[in-house]
Amino acid sequence: MATELLQIDPPELRFVFELKKQSSSLVQLGNRTDHYIAFKVKTTSPKKYCVRPNIGIIKPNEKCDFTVTMQAQRIAPPDMQCKDKFLIQTTVAPFGATEEDITYNMFVKDSGRLIEEKKLRVVLISPSSSPVLLPVNGDMKLDTSKEIDVQKDRVLSGVENIPPRTVPEEVKGLEPIKETKEDRAEGNTVPIQTENVGDMKAAKDDVQLSLDNESEELKSKLGIMDSKLREVTGIIIKLNEERRRNTEEKDSLKKELELLKREINKKRTQGGFPFLFVCMVALISVAVGYYIHS
Known part of the structure; x- marks a missing residue:
């Protein structure tokens, strides 16, 4: 594009x-x-x-x-x-x-x-660029030219806050800022400007932004890997369940086969000669006796 x-x-x-x-x-x-x-x-x-x-x-x-x-x-x-x-x-x-x-x-x-x-x-x-009161014929009047410039600046820049019409007393002493004991105690110290501090801070901001992007990309990849890991874990659980069922069925079949073998051996032991064998012997005896007497 x-x-x-x-x-x-x-x-x-x-x-x-x-x-x-x-x-x-x-x-x-x-x-x-x-x-x-x-x-x-x-x-x-x-x-x-x-x-x-x-x-x-x-x-x-x-x-x-x-x-x-x-x-x-x-x-x-x-x-x-x-x-x-x-x-x-x-x-x-x-x-x-x-x-x-x-x-x-x-x-x-x-x-x-x-x-x-x-x-x-x-x-x-700085709020010091806001419109101030000027004495005109003994009365305090607004400097309209500065007010118009500030309004134009606000429209072009998109600043929503309307600057105050008077300069507050606390703003007049902004520059230079003096470090107080309270600021030292709270760690709010004013950094000392050197020739390369601005470049170092700009590079630090770029590095921080790059680290944030890489961190978010890493989080996304970790999320994808975590979802795949959950899927694989689910498949492994299903396979283990099927293997357990197959093992139980195999053991059950072995037990039934053992019981069947035991019943067959028991019948053979208690029954003596089979009935069919006895019948065959009887028929052969009858046939031999008839042949001898004839």
């Missing part, structure tokens, strides 16, 4: 970052084909984000939205730089498929299916 399965808008996830507050970002997926498309959303930090829905079906030439919510954070990342990434996997689904028809094997690369993957990076927006 020459064209991409989905059109992703926006190409990155943008969040208005405020300490101890949640923030959401909206992503729209557009089906550019004449097929039913199944999608799945993954992230390198599953405990930090909530994706709804994280799987779905998009009908031909239609669109679907999913929302990513970033949980409230206690500390701000250095320089407002976030290394988290999201992965959107897409594949062609059977015609008329629904979300209930989506299985894990649909996104396994070894299955031979066409699977497209798109990575989205996370961009943090």
Whole structure:
């Protein structure tokens, strides 16, 4: 298939970052084909984000939205730089498929299916860029030009949270962040930036994503092997049961044969000469006596 399965808008996830507050970002997926498309959303930090829905079906030439919510954070990342990434996997689904028809094997690369993957990076927006109050003729007025710019930015980026109109006092002291005793006790220390830290974190995220994919593929293969093992175990149990029945029938036949032999030997021992033998002897005696007397 020459064209991409989905059109992703926006190409990155943008969040208005405020300490101890949640923030959401909206992503729209557009089906550019004449097929039913199944999608799945993954992230390198599953405990930090909530994706709804994280799987779905998009009908031909239609669109679907999913929302990513970033949980409230206690500390701000250095320089407002976030290394988290999201992965959107897409594949062609059977015609008329629904979300209930989506299985894990649909996104396994070894299955031979066409699977497209798109990575989205996370961009943090400082709330200091929100509209502020300006004094006009002694009265506090909103700076409408900045408000319009922020609204446009919110529409283009898909950010659902509306930035506050005033800058909170707790936000003014975000940069630089000073480490406190409580943060040291809880392990919430601010990492020191070096020249290669960003590259190392990016490589670590890629490795983590690759490990997650390999782990899911391994789980799928283990599940298939487990089902086959159960089938083989069932066959072995059936064969053992049949062998047990055959052994019981064989033993029963042996016992009946032994009983029959015993009865025959008993009759021979108790009966003396057979009746037919006695009759033959009597006939021969009669014939000999008649021949002598004649």
